[in-house]
Amino acid sequence: MPDGHVSIEEAFTAGHDERITAERAYELHWADLLDRDARFTCVGSGCSAPLICACLDKPEQNLRIRPYFRSYRLEDHADTCEVAHGRGESKAEKRPDVFEAERPADHFRAPAATPRADAVASPAQRAVASASAVSRPRASHYYRLSSLVQKFLEHRRDKDLDEATVEIGGETQTYEALFRNVYRQKVADLLGTRAVWWGTASLRATKEGGYYLRFSRPFRHDDAELRPTITLTAKEIDAYPVRRLLRARLDKLIAESDGYCVVFVWAKPWMPKDAEKPFVRFYVNNLDHIDVRGPEILEELRNTSRVASP
Incomplete structure (x- = not known):
């Protein structure tokens, strides 16, 4: 150039x-x-x-x-x-x-503050x-999952989601199989499935200094539709080395799009066994495993398969 x-x-x-x-x-x-x-x-x-x-x-x-x-x-x-x-x-x-x-x-x-002896060549x-x-x-x-989402978007653009692969969680999968939209999938069959689940969501700050996300579209469970939730606590965020970036992104989304966002999370859906009213959560044990983006990427995602091809 x-x-x-x-x-x-x-x-x-x-x-x-x-x-x-x-x-x-x-x-x-x-x-x-x-x-x-x-x-x-x-x-x-x-x-x-x-x-x-x-x-x-x-x-x-x-x-x-x-x-x-x-x-x-x-x-x-x-x-x-x-x-x-x-x-x-x-x-x-x-x-x-x-x-x-x-x-x-x-x-x-x-990065090292002083040159190594062999590094000044x-x-x-x-x-x-x-x-x-x-x-x-x-x-x-x-x-960071954000880096993997970036690759996912690039492969979607290049139309090779079914060919490009990633080693994750001890397995090698295609990007097409790894990234799955939550919408109307039968959650009871997926409780053991760790994938990068994604979908539109609402985001708000909590009084305790954390954040709460609720997916806009639901999983299916019997005749019910259950919208999964994610809670990020202030304690978890304060212990996260890249917390300044995470808070900057989330606060910007709340300020500029009223919390409307697209969330990606590498996790398994979780449901309580004996709850009177069923619900679904994603637990994020490592904040590297969640990525929250603005609604402008929806156009980039619109043609992406929700479920991997059989």
């Missing part, structure tokens, strides 16, 4: 060569561990082009807004940089994305290592 806006997924943190994804940079920023004006360098062979992370401070994400690295000018990249120039590319091996149920213990740490000195790292097929690892 003449303006240099090549979308780049990985970069080195400026000054000490720690390789980082745009998604991780985004999370570190919202965990107050990375400045908004943080600078990065290209991972390409023999390249030291300066990069920035676009959309780093945007709480919302959709097909047009997502974190990615970019350079100021295409000519900032070295002639040997395969990231910018695409030389020597072969057809990428398709590998499943990987969704990790838990983060590594050291995931939320700031010139671009030419690190060329061999960079080239092998760039060309080797790499599975994408995600920890």
Whole structure:
């Protein structure tokens, strides 16, 4: 591109060569561990082009807004940089994305403040290592459901939901099978089914500082229609490393769309066994496993299958 806006997924943190994804940079920023004006360098062979992370401070994400690295000018990249120039590319091996149920213990740490002894090498000195790292097929690892929803939207756009796969919960599934709309599905048959359940919902803040969500459309249960609910407590949110991002998104939805939203949750539907009046809840034990988005994505979701093809 003449303006240099090549979308780049990985970069080195400026000054000490720690390789980082745009998604991780985004999370570190919202965990107050990375400045908004943080600078990065290209991972390409023999390249030291300066990069920035676009959309780093945007709480919302959709097909047009997502974190990615970019350079100021295409000519900032070295002639040997395969990231910018695409030389020597072969057809990428398709590998499943990987969704990790838990983060590594050291995931939320700031990038090293001082350069490692081996990290100050010139671009030419690190060329061999960079080239092998760039060309080797790499599975994408995600920890927030929001990242997986982003991939789901991209695969829906690309019409390959039934081909693209993700490793999640010890299984490999297609995105089509994993993402399921709650609407009028028979909940009694699905109590053991952990999936990414989604649908429109209403959102409100609670007096205790948490949030309450109620799906707009129901599951079926005998002759009844049951709209599932989710409660996010203030205690859970305060313990969440990316709480600033979560609250920014939810408060913005309440302010701008009166709480009307689209919610995604990786969980199993739950019903009490002996309740006088049946109801359905989703329990979210890890706030990485829920994603709440604005109603503008409904158009992107409109043609998505509610249930995976048999």
